[in-house]
Amino acid sequence: MTMELGVDQDPFKDPSLDGASTPLPPSQPPPHDAPDTLAVGRTASLTLGTDSLVVLDEALLGSKGAACCGVQFAGKSKTTRSIPFYNILWAEHDGDGDITIQYAHGEPKTNVRPAIITYKLDKSEGKLVDAWIESLLVRAYGASQRQKRVKVLINPFGGQGTAQKIYNKHIAPILAASRCELDVEVTKYSGHGVEIAQNLDIEAYDVVACCSGDGIPHEVWNGLSKRPDAARALHKMAVAQLPGGSGNAMSLNFNGTINPSQAALAMVKGLRTPVDLTSITQGDTRTISFLSQSVGIVAETDLGTENMRWMGSARFTMGILIRLITQTIYPADIAVKVEYDTKAAVREAYRAEASKSPREKDDRPLPRIDSGLPPLKHGTVNDPLPESWTLVPHDKLGNFYAGNQSYMSPDANFFPAALPSDGCIDLVRIRGDIRRHTAIGTLLAVAKDEFFELPHVDYQKVSAYRIIPRDQKDGYISIDGEKVPFAPFQAEVHRGLGTALSKSGHLYEAKGV
Numbered sequence: 270m271t272m273e274l275g276v277d278q279d280p281f282k283d284p285s286l287d288g289a290s291t292p293l294p295p296s297q298p299p300p301h302d303a304p305d306t307l308a309v310g311r312t313a314s315l316t317l318g319t320d321s322l323v324v325l326d327e328a329l330l331g332s333k334g335a336a337c338c339g340v341q342f343a344g345k346s347k348t349t350r351s352i353p354f355y356n357i358l359w360a361e362h363d364g365d366g367d368i369t370i371q372y373a374h375g376e377p378k379t380n381v382r383p384a385i386i387t388y389k390l391d392k393s394e395g396k397l398v399d400a401w402i403e404s405l406l407v408r409a410y411g412a413s414q415r416q417k418r419v420k421v422l423i424n425p426f427g428g429q430g431t432a433q434k435i436y437n438k439h440i441a442p443i444l445a446a447s448r449c450e451l452d453v454e455v456t457k458y459s460g461h462g463v464e465i466a467q468n469l470d471i472e473a474y475d476v477v478a479c480c481s482g483d484g485i486p487h488e489v490w491n492g493l494s495k496r497p498d499a500a501r502a503l504h505k506m507a508v509a510q511l512p513g514g515s516g517n518a519m520s521l522n523f524n525g526t527i528n529p530s531q532a533a534l535a536m537v538k539g540l541r542t543p544v545d546l547t548s549i550t551q552g553d554t555r556t557i558s559f560l561s562q563s564v565g566i567v568a569e570t571d572l573g574t575e576n577m578r579w580m581g582s583a584r585f586t587m588g589i590l591i592r593l594i595t596q597t598i599y600p601a602d603i604a605v606k607v608e609y610d611t612k613a614a615v616r617e618a619y620r621a622e623a624s625k626s627p628r629e630k631d632d633r634p635l636p637r638i639d640s641g642l643p644p645l646k647h648g649t650v651n652d653p654l655p656e657s658w659t660l661v662p663h664d665k666l667g668n669f670y671a672g673n674q675s676y677m678s679p680d681a682n683f684f685p686a687a688l689p690s691d692g693c694i695d696l697v698r699i700r701g702d703i704r705r706h707t708a709i710g711t712l713l714a715v716a717k718d719e720f721f722e723l724p725h726v727d728y729q730k731v732s733a734y735r736i737i738p739r740d741q742k743d744g745y746i747s748i749d750g751e752k753v754p755f756a757p758f759q760a761e762v763h764r765g766l767g768t769a770l771s772k773s774g775h776l777y778e779a780k781g782v
């Protein structure tokens with residue numbers, strides 16, 4: 270590997286503290302008998318610093334871009350280099366006494382690639398080295414499970430049809446270097462992800478990782494939900510998304526990135542995170558939504574602009590602008606079960622959760638083997654409206670957008686107050702007849718993270734709702750970005766029913782409120 274490591278003069282000052290990566294919380298104390306420093310040869314040592322592994326090696330001095338122990342160092346006046354614990358993928362030593370450390374090399378926002386450091390050790394130090402390696406791995410993984418058993422699903426048509434290539438080049442090397450157990454399957458047709466999840470041996474895997482857009486996670490969660498042991502399967506099986514599609518909101522929210530190699534690293538280090546899933550009943554169907562539901566301008570721009578695909582991502586902005594300028598309205602009757610009705614209350618709820626420390630373990634009880642999907646507390650869209658709900662006419666509705674996660678696309682943190690498992694879905698409603706320049710300002714405010722504060726943006730947290738579109742012959746409804754019939758539907762949130770992997774264990778990687 271040809272790598273350039275940190276260039277700090279002080280071996281005990283960690284570059285990771287410069288805001289590059291989030292250290293993981295320790296799940297267990299490092300072994301008592303482990304030394305902090307391991308001497309490797311006469312002139313080198315490996316030290317467990319505060320947040321980094323510090324490699325001190327006199328052979329680095331004067332090594333003009335020379336390779337040392339498999340790593341190439343650029344400087345010739347430094348004897349130390351630091352590797353953030355977050356980037357350490359694996360460490361081991363073999364019978365010959367060689368110690369090997371694999372890490373993800375690269376800058377926080379660019380591609381990372383596995384790199385290796387190896388040193389020869391004195392064989393007599395075997396026990397000490399074992400304890401030191403364990404100590405390093407405790408710091409590297411914190412509460413995250415090591416050597417995850419991963420069922421990888423690749424959508425060969427994800428994005429521009431490059432998911433397989435992205436997986437091979439950027440994702441597989443990180444997962445392999447981390448010693449994940451991999452079982453890779455390529456989806457063969459639309460709906461294949463549902464079938465795979467429905468028939469998956471949930472004892473054999475810890476994670477289903479979808480190298481795709483948000484479409485395959487949607488299928489996987491629906492497949493797990495169809496099983497007779499749905500509640501247990503949704504609890505046991507963490508679902509992850511590794512960016513390989515055109516819409517990669519899930520990775521952005523949980524991993525804080527749409528860079529595939531960085532997302533792979535985040536998955537390797539991810540903490541099990543309970544997530545709310547929402548039942549959508551429409552006609553006689555019940556489907557599971559993990560991301561969003563939209564009726565009106567967002568749905569129409571997302572689903573009704575196929576003819577503008579040649580424009581790439583500008584198609585969405587263009588589509589929205591056209592509808593804003595023509596002041597399109599989408600009348601509907603809406604009933605909601607509100608949990609936090611004002612922005613102040615929403616903000617307070619968000620801050621209460623955000624102030625908690627990272628979740629170290631998943632404390633939900635494991636559901637019984639025969640427990641399926643939870644029953645619907647409020648019935649279906651075909652039942653009479655629950656007594657305490659009121660159907661309110663929205664004659665001038667412009668945008669109805671419900672989100673379970675914050676980012677809907679890289680520059681659209683539409684639901685900044687969203688929390689993975691607060692039992693609520695964040696609901697945004699905006700009138701369609703607001704003045705044109707206010708409407709365009711609203712669009713710009715989303716990109717600038719100023720959307721939540723706008724007075725004409727209605728933002729609540731709700732646990733259930735019903736929406737009945739009216740006075741329109743046809744239109745668009747989007748559930749997790751998928752088109753569904755233009756017909757009334759009802760939504761009900763199930764708190765912490767599903768499982769994902771995230772950096773913090775309880776928050777999204779978006780700027781909150």
Ligand SMILES: Nc1ncnc2c1ncn2[C@@H]1O[C@H](COP(=O)(O)OP(=O)(O)OP(=O)(O)O)[C@@H](O)[C@H]1O
Nearest residue numbers: 427428456457458459460481482483484514515516
């Ligand atoms: N082999 C396949 N052939 C055809 N469709 C497939 C295949 N595998 C998966 N799909 C479908 O592709 C759809 C889109 O998948 P995904 O979200 O991964 O990609 P995307 O590029 O983000 O999608 P979009 O077209 O929504 O922008 C999924 O709904 C899935 O059903």
